[in-house]
Amino acid sequence: MATATRALFMLFGATGDLAKRKLYPSIFNLFKKGYIDNDHFALIGTGRREWSDDTFRGVVMDSINDSADSDEQAQSFASHFYYMSHDVTKPEHYDALSDYANKLDAQYEINGNRIFYISMAPNFFGTVAKNLKVHNCLSDNGGFNRLIIEKPFGRDYDSAEELNNALGKSFNEDQVYRIDHYxxxxxxxxxxxxxxxxxxxxxxxxxxxxxxxxxxxxxxxxxxxxxxxxxxxxxxxxxxxxxxxxxxxxxxxxxxxxxxxxxxxxxxxxxxxxxxxxxxxxxxxxxxxxxxxxxxxxxxxxxxxxxxxxxxxxxxxxxxxxxxxxxxxxxxxxxxxxxxxxxxxxxxxxxxxxxxxxxxxxxxxxxxxxxxxxxxxxxxxxxxxxxxxxxxxxxxxxxxxxxxxxxxxxxxxxxxxxxPYERLIHDAILGNATNFAxxxxxxxxxxxxxxxxxxxxxxxxxxxxxxxxxxxxxxxxxxxxxxxxxxxxxxxx
Ligand SMILES: NC(=O)c1ccc[n+]([C@@H]2O[C@H](COP(=O)([O-])OP(=O)(O)OC[C@H]3O[C@@H](n4cnc5c(N)ncnc54)[C@H](OP(=O)(O)O)[C@@H]3O)[C@@H](O)[C@H]2O)c1
Incomplete structure (x- = not known):
């Protein structure tokens, strides 16, 4: 049996295309295979849309329709998903996010392991990373904090360096997982x-x-x-x-x-x-x-x-x-x-x-x-x-x-x-950065x-x-x- 890791995911861009097409099915497969600890796992999804938890869970269930063995299994998986309407450009929203993360961390006994996934347009990467740190969304009780970011990483050397410096204010290089799905x-x-x-x-x-x-x-x-x-x-x-x-x-x-x-x-x-x-x-x-x-x-x-x-x-x-x-x-x-x-x-x-x-x-x-x-x-x-x-x-x-x-x-x-996304998310959960850039x-x-x-x-x-x-x-x-x-x-x- 696989070793399961406790983790709280915070997904920015939870209402987006990539999340529905790739991320939820991948996380579900990890859940099915026992790589994610069923009892100690939660995901907070965010976007500006005013979704309820039920709407969000419905979207997640639709996205895993083809691979779920039963309705019960899909529902059990989706029950770990929570939605918060959140505009990443509004700093005050992060305080609520931090409180919610602490609450779910305690509820699921996650021990402070956090994976932040930014599945949004790249101009938001720096803003999100900065506010996560400033508003105490990163755990500080010995668990891990890891940041997964989507491509593209800049549009030339200078913009990439600027972005990297922005991320570096909140996360160390060994906490940053830059996705290249190849x-x-x-x-x-x-x-x-x-x-x-x-x-x-x-x-x-x-x-x-x-x-x-x-x-x-x-x-x-x-x-x-x-x-x-x-x-x-x-x-x-x-x-x-x-x-x-x-x-x-x-x-x-x-x-x-x-x-x-x-x-x-x-x-x-x-x-x-x-x-x-x-x-x-x-x-x-x-x-x-x-x-x-x-x-x-x-x-x-x-x-x-x-x-x-x-x-x-x-x-x-x-x-x-x-x-x-x-x-x-x-x-x-x-x-x-x-x-x-x-x-x-x-x-x-x-x-x-x-x-x-x-x-x-x-x-x-x-x-x-x-x-x-x-x-x-x-x-x-x-x-x-x-x-x-x-x-x-x-x-x-x-x-x-x-x-x-x-x-x-x-x-x-x-x-x-x-x-690829299933493998890479699993690697990030394990803290293995081999397959990230x-x-x-x-x-x-x-x-x-x-x-x-x-x-x-x-x-x-x-x-x-x-x-x-x-x-x-x-x-x-x-x-x-x-x-x-x-x-x-x-x-x-
Ligand atoms: N789609 C793919 O196949 C694919 C493949 C490779 C890489 N990527 C990369 O993955 C990332 C996401 O792509 P995507 O296709 O999923 O984009 P998308 O469908 O346009 O989704 C963008 C997400 O960002 C959210 N968002 C936008 N502005 C926001 C704000 N101010 N505050 C909070 N949330 C906001 C949107 O939610 P609301 O509208 O609810 O605010 C939505 O969930 C991009 O970096 C892209 O380059 C995508």
């Missing part, structure tokens, strides 16, 4: 297992054997209803600075001395510190942006609802990242993300070098039949690992053919895989992204420049072809 994905966590659990893999995880690494976060849809936010952000901020950088740090890091959060984070930070920050000219050379056009049925980005028809926001980014260290010298990490691409998937392709001498071609001086070995980690929507090797074609002679070793997550594994990681990623952003804000783009259903602009292919390489996943294949 870190909660099974295959992203599996990178550590595959690398550091297998000398076979880790032994060749370097520039002697690896030619290049490719990370693709591809979306099939356009901006949908997020246009209002997205047009002010763009793909660089929305996908590269956070999720992609996090995956890169795990791919590039050295082996930590243990699996403890401080040790894993230390190595991720070291990897990011060795990442080369481009000059503006290098950024122009090594990064490509795109914006989708129309293709008959699909309107172009500039004609989506809530998008200005002269928008220069990028819906696509591809780039080359370099790590200046012994392990990765001369190994480019190519990254790309975009909307309206061929399909929805996230994958990592580790492309290995070909043998220095091809004895199969040498026999009759024919062209090499050898492909690069590729280890592909499929992160989404399926969890799959494929190792592409060269093998012999059955029959006479020595004709080669591709030989793929594939591991696909089976139904049992799928059922055992928690949703630390300030050093976030700030370094902003340093990297800011140079590119600055260049793109200065130069005029030639948009639109890619067709919906493709894998992005031609310039993204050129980025690799000029290095004598190509994307492993290519829609034309």
């Amino acid at each position: 870190l909660g994905k099974e295959m992203v966590q599996n990178i550590l297992a595959l690398r550091f659990g297998n000398p076979l893999v880790e032994g060749i995880w370097n520039n002697k054997y690896i030619d290049n690494v490719q990370v693709t976060l591809s979306e099939k849809l356009g901006v949908e209803e997020r246009a209002g936010y997205y047009d002010g952000a763009g793909a660089l901020r929305d996908m590269i600075q956070n999720h992609t950088m996090q995956m890169l740090s795990i791919l590039a890091m050295e082996q930590p001395i243990s699996f403890r959060d401080v040790d894993v984070r230390r190595e991720k930070i070291r990897a990011l510190r060795s990442m080369h920050i481009y000059t503006p000219d290098e950024a122009r050379e090594n990064f490509v942006r795109g914006q989708y056009g129309s293709n008959g049925d699909q309107k172009d980005y500039r004609h989506e609802d809530n998008v200005p028809n002269d928008s220069t926001t990028e819906t696509y980014v591809a780039g080359k990242v370099e790590f200046n260290n012994q392990r990765w010298a001369n190994v480019p990490f190519y990254i790309r993300t975009g909307k309206m691409l061929t399909d929805k998937f996230t994958r990592i392709d580790i492309v290995f070098k070909k043998p220095l001498i091809d004895i199969f071609a040498a026999a009759d001086n024919s062209e090499s039949q050898l492909n690069n070995n590729v280890l592909t980690l499929f992160v989404d929507p399926v969890n799959k690992v494929v190792l592409h090797l060269n093998g012999k074609k059955a029959g006479q002679g020595m004709e080669m053919k591709p030989l793929d070793l594939t591991h696909v997550q089976n139904d049992e594994e799928k059922a055992a895989t928690p949703e 630390s300030w050093d990681e976030v700030s370094r990623a902003w340093e990297f992204a800011d140079v590119i952003r600055h260049v793109w804000d200065t130069d005029q783009p030639d948009f639109p420049n890619y067709t919906p259903g493709s894998m992005g602009p031609k310039a993204a292919d050129d980025l690799l072809s000029r290095d004598g390489r190509a994307w492993v996943f290519n829609s034309k294949k």
Whole structure:
């Protein structure tokens, strides 16, 4: 049986979309699995809306409808939920919140363990954190106080630093859990297992054997209803600075001395510190942006609802990242993300070098039949690992053919895989920050992204420049072809 932890949650943004779609179902799963102590758990949800506890519990029950075993179970869970109408910009409201938290803490004998979750627009993060401290909402009787905050963490280095300083007035760095839900994905966590659990893999995880690494976060849809936010952000901020950088740090890091959060984070930070920050000219050379056009049925980005028809926001980014260290010298990490691409998937392709001498071609001086070995980690929507090797074609002679070793997550594994939010909330309850982004990681990623952003804000783009259903602009292919390489996943294949 799992060890259950006592906890009082205080959720800001309890009436919002994320809470309903992700947070309540995740907390419910933890409750069902016994990770949350049934007798010693309560959640205060807040929003400006004038909801009663019953209305709130009804919303919570609706959100867990599909996963509850019975009405009684859903009701028992929802009975731990309490609502307070609260405007986070009104300091006086926090006094009532503090009193209510103390009351529920005593009622459920929670011993002062508090998790504050801010699921609101980022401009409120600092205000909430400040008032929680000033109005004594943090416990001081030996329990823990942890703050979980949603993305985005700033929109550039300066705003991120300002936010971090604001949070730092109320919470220490080790109390802050910055959500990056990619870190909660099974295959992203599996990178550590595959690398550091297998000398076979880790032994060749370097520039002697690896030619290049490719990370693709591809979306099939356009901006949908997020246009209002997205047009002010763009793909660089929305996908590269956070999720992609996090995956890169795990791919590039050295082996930590243990699996403890401080040790894993230390190595991720070291990897990011060795990442080369481009000059503006290098950024122009090594990064490509795109914006989708129309293709008959699909309107172009500039004609989506809530998008200005002269928008220069990028819906696509591809780039080359370099790590200046012994392990990765001369190994480019190519990254790309975009909307309206061929399909929805996230994958990592580790492309290995070909043998220095091809004895199969040498026999009759024919062209090499050898492909690069590729280890592909499929992160989404399926969890799959494929190792592409060269093998012999059955029959006479020595004709080669591709030989793929594939591991696909089976139904049992799928059922055992928690949703990212479930896993991350559980980690926060346990005080394990491994799968959250630390300030050093976030700030370094902003340093990297800011140079590119600055260049793109200065130069005029030639948009639109890619067709919906493709894998992005031609310039993204050129980025690799000029290095004598190509994307492993290519829609034309
Ligand atoms: N939705 C997603 O899929 C998703 C995915 C990843 C990250 N996120 C991040 O998660 C956060 C929340 O997103 P969301 O989609 O849930 O937003 P949302 O649906 O717009 O919800 C915003 C919440 O903030 C509350 N709120 C707004 N102003 C307030 C105020 N002055 N005082 C108190 N409460 C206030 C709203 O409650 P009232 O209206 O009742 O005041 C509502 O509960 C954002 O940081 C977002 O970037 C969301």
